[in-house]
Amino acid sequence: MKRGVTPSFQDLYGHPPETIVQAPGRVNLIGEHTDYNGGFVLPMAIPQQTHVELRKREDRRVRAFSLNTGQRGEILEYELGQEDRRKRWIDYLQGVTYVLRRAGHALTGFEVRIHSEVPLGSGLSSSASLDVSLLRALRQAFSLPLDDVQIALLGQQVEVDFVGAPVGVMDPMAASIAGVGVALFLDTREMRFERVPLPPGVDLIVINSGVAHNHSAGDYRVRRAECERAAELLGVKQLRDLTEADLPRAEKLPDPLGRRVRHIVTENARVLATVEALRKADLPTLGTLFYASHDSQRLDYEVSVPEIDLLVDLGRADPDVYGARLTGGGFGGSVVMLAREGAGAAVAARIARRYADQSGQRPAILLPQAPVSRQA
Template sequence: MNSSFQALYGHPPEAVVHAPGRVNLIGEHTDYNGGFVLPMAIPQQTHVELRRRQDSRVRAYSLNTGQAGEIAEYELGKEERRKGWIDYLQGVTSVLRRAGHTLSGFEVRISSEVPLGSGLSSSASLDVALLKGLRQLFSLKLDDVQIALLGQQVEVDFVGAPVGVMDPMATSIATVGVALFLDTREMRYERVPLPPGVDPIVINSGVAHNHSAGDYRVRRAECERAAELLGVKMLRDLTEADLPRAEKLPDPLGRRVRHVVTENARVLATVEALRKADLPKLGELFYASHDSQRLDYEVSVPEIDLLVDLGRADPDVYGARLTGGGFGGSVVMLAREGTGSAVAARIAGRYADQSGQRPAILVPQAPASPQA
């Protein structure tokens, strides 16, 4: 079936918009604790094409759902969760209407290069692309930060995934090759370019995760309980001087606090190392972050640990760590400049041989094949 917008709906789109996925360089599980994060956009994008209708009907087609030929439909004002991909679109129109924005019905075609369940914000990329597309289609008065905050509402209030603000902020305002240093409590941000001498690598492990599933919720609830017991609003309010009393909390709460507090410190140290182009220090911070996620926050899995260990053993890799919410997903590595493609290929090959999984190299992107 020809699934172009024209073939699906009988006319061309009026708006064509995209939003990237993101990789978090460091700062994991700190955003919903009011802390610091350091994401960066990746080349893979979510694309949306839209056209207005004269009624209140929404018709949507997704190229990535494995249900080729099926157009999903719903009525504006009658959004209700179906526990499928259409919930992201329903969530977007629901939060926009609640925020006072006027929409009519529309048709939309969605396609994405960001792999699902990879720890690279495929859902936030979708939310932001849809919000930016509707902003263009209906001339909505929204800036990119407001788009990000609405995207977070979609996930939390409609889809039911208790995520922080990092993912939609990164997919809304971050760029490739430039880290976004974000204070999630104060909503202040600064762009920090990657230094010369380093090639970023992102490898998807092939083990998918799901933020709306139980383990992610449990970690967030543990942090909220620990903050309550320690008498602070959020774990961001703690420093390393508070760790002795935090470590007296019932296990595993003390270890959860230790991860968040030390991870915030690592983000600040990483920003400083980026500015100084201190590549060995960046590597140390990456490995320390991964070990903290593995031992204190317990969000890694054996396949991810294997990828990180293969990075440790490679002479061209400065550092490697789990990126994203965990329980699968992807790793981010920093390699010596000019070696990224070769390093990614050999580590992915060794990983495939040892794990039986099918990894995908997302950064650096393979060059496009020449056209015949």
């Protein structure tokens, strides 16, 4: 393998793949941290995808290569039935085979090559995109009787039960069933969903701040534990069971539990209002809801960081932006903005430039998408 040359599946394993699949990343329009509280979310797929090529083996050996690890030529291996968390990218693959075997699905070994266009730690669900693409590849290769919702639920189990990231169901559901340009209105308790098109007159912007996050790290776990404790103290199974009428009682909880409850309750209400605004193509109301959501994440849920706040403030100051907010789990990641139709590319470019000048970070514009050459 020549230095600097991207290895193909043939280069790595000496034969072509049998299965080639993809799964997208996602941007969440609104509904942050509500999924693990049984609430409402509104994600949509983005054009960036994770690509998986796979070929079955006759033994129980799994051999895997990722173009995104920055380590050329490194093939990692393990035996089916001997999955052991290593705190490396291969844990996602080990988690996939672990949950499939636990669910009673028969597998043999296989070889896999992975290439993701979804930036890691960007708040755009790179891990869910990886989980779902791997599950799709194995479903196809081994003729597994799994539908798209089952794929998503298994993807969540990979993160929670093996990788150790206590995520909700939104990300794998978005990677498995959402589309580009159409929001997925999902009730995470009842697992009911509806597709809601974006209205005319708006461009969607997604800018990665350059500040990476990690859902298996401590802050995300702390927020989830705070919500569980608040629900227990308020005598409900999940914070989804509360309404705005319950907020005076919730606000008497020890700080910061009351503020955590207030974010979840008001964010659920904002998702419902956003769906109605989308249906009515009410762009000013959508913008107001975006900013209110960000302020709630910043003040009540405390998951924003100064760089993200700067990007949102730059959006507030731009006459062509209706609204902007932190998207994803927080502590870094990306912002999503709604801009006047036809202005999105120019708006994204000038906001990214101003942000880079003021923050010293290197932002990346994910939407509107510039033409890219695929390495898969």
